[in-house]
Amino acid sequence: MNQTTQHGFEPKIIAFVCTWCTYAGADLAGTSRMQYPANVRVLKFPCTGRIDPVFILKAFQQGADGVLVSGCHPGDCHYIAGNFHARRRFAAFRKLLEFIGVDLSRLQFSWVSAAEGGKWVEVVTDLTEKVRAMGPMVEFKELALEEQWSGVIDTPELKEAYNAI
């Protein structure tokens, strides 16, 4: 994602949405020709209940600066109760993210119905602006780099340990 840097830093926002409410809400924003920042990339799921917290970690690891999770309003789930399971799951997951030191302002949960094109625009714009002000998310990028460690032993400590074996 190579954004033109008209604001200096263009954040990368990934949105995980359900197909019945929020995806349709985003479609409505389109049909109504509303405007919002081009930073968001949308991933469609049948239901927020399908969204595994691992995907959020994966998104941060892949360089996302902000993640949005959005589905049907409580009680409106197309699959009866999927969004309640999601809500409970993410309530626990947020604590975990906080514990490992991720600024929770980068992770937004919201309910956007198929009729709320305007709310979709608002949520996406707010998150983009908030994350832009926060600057890039470096923690996970560093971790990602570590994961791709080349295997070359180059620090004196590691060399010493290696020789000792």
Add this chain to the structure above:
Amino acid sequence: MSRIGVFICHCGENISRTVDVERVASEIGKHPGVAFSTDYKYMCSDPGQTLLKKAIQEQKLTHIVVAACSPRMHEKTFRKAVEAAGLNPFLCEMANIREHCSWVHENREEATLKAIDIVGMMVERVKKNRILPTITVPVTKRSLVIGGGIAGIQAALDIADCGHEVILVEREPSIGGHMAQLSETFPTLDCSQCIMTPKMVDVANHPKIKLYTYSEIELVEGYIGNFQVTIKKKARSVDEDKCTGCGVCMTKCPQKKIPNKFDQNIGMRTAIYVPFPQAVPNTPVIDRENCTWFKTGKCGICQKVCGPGAVDFEQQDRLIVEAVGAIVVATGFDLYSIAEKPKGSPIKGYGEFGHGKIPDVIDGMTFERLASASGPTGGRILRPSDGKEPKQIVFIQCIGSRAREKGISYCSKVCCMYTAKHTMLYHHKVHDGQAYVFFMDARTPGKSYDEFWRRSIEEEEAVYIRGMVSRLYQKGDKIVVMGSDIAVGVQVEIEADMVVLATAVMPQKGADTLAQKLGISYDKYHFYSEAHAKLRPVECATAGIYLAGACQGPKDIPETVSQASAAAAKVMTLFSKDKLEREPIVARVREIGCVGCFACKKVCAYGAIEEKEIRDRQGNLIKVVAYVNPGVCAGCGTCQATCPSKSVELDGYTDEQIVAMIEAL
């Protein structure tokens, strides 16, 4: 090696105005795995689809991405086109570059880069798409109808008239339900029995309807097209095959003073009885709680007088299993009893109205029985206490309904109309009597309804008082009704001979238990929930189960009949094919990884997950794993996100596909 074809649509100018489509096509053409990339003015048009089909065949494409509008718009169109060209439809994905890109961004450079990203994501995703065969489920073309009121009768007759077998189950000894209890019906004042009993007889005589009365649903297993229902046929103590319905047993039974529930307990019946003379089937039932034989082991007069020898004291409850493909739930309503405060219910009761204590304070259904020609008084309006004709009668509406502080916030819908009808019936039968009605609002939407209500005031001389009643009390043989007339702003006190309360319509008792057996959802009052309030009002969220009548919410007769016919039409739609086809977006279990924790089973809202035993060749149990029934699974994927060992996967939304998309960014 995949050969992916990418087709970028201009959508006239809708996309190409802000997105440089040629650049997107050429950039995506460089993407690994993409064998063919092009753009076209209208991909969804006939020439556009031809271009797609030709490219698939000529370029030997294996996967397709169409970058155009929202998949909610044209995914079906393109998947069909891809299928026509010989590819599995689920190897085609759409990239939404219109609603999510060109329409919402103005900067051409930003929009073009975003479009490249979106298409790139879908290219990575489609590489991981698998061939998904359409799932077919066999359909048993028999249906179960639960409840033998007007809703169940209408649904059963409609389905049976289409030539499919119907199992009709009724809890009471006779079908007919509440409509059989009514005297006359609004807004035409035709006699309820006259229009209802022919339909009841039709049910009994229909060669395609199998009727189980005095029976209840014990267990429901299976899924759409393939339900197994266990029905408990309670012991009638009378052999239905032998009984001729002559009724001698009932005339000879010495127990004659048992309150008849059908007559709202104001009429009496014997211990061996049919609830009302037109009952279907016309086979009596022995009420074992009140029968002398069952209480003391003596008597047995009915058995002695029965010519065909149908009375059988030894009869036992029987369990019957029936295989059906669809279920219509038509369990109807019950009336709110203001004397009761059911445990665990939001209902708070109306102690101040004396119902259940003052004998001449009755509910609307009791008034129906008094007014009915076949009722306990032969159609004369007489007070239950002393049998005198009431000269001043007060009707009070909204008892229970629309009273949030009493626990019910909804409107019962039928009371305004039936109270208007009661005032008319009263005026027709007691010419010198006066009817008063306390009401909050008169709600009369419906064909010829408002005219009917006005007639009760203008021609039948009912006095309507806007306001609620605060207290009722007995004074001599009168009931003093204290209320307010808010239109005039004065307190009103009426010395009435009888008071009729329009009590709220509520679901049948035990509606929640039945819902749990069926696996359908219900609201806090225990009314059953439809799949969508506007667009799927007769279907349950659980596939293959349909709703008819007041079990879903308060309804009058025309609405109930309409919904019952609609439910029958839905059943017929299901039965129109031998096999049910459905989208293969369902979860699947990898048995090797499954540890049998059944966390998936707990979160599944559809009960689609079953336990499956895995055995070795000697038949020893190795482990118990989860199994997803593809006929029941709705494809939400909650099980997959819940599974701790990642052993269940939702086809079409696998972890592989999602991660490929995230990694493409």
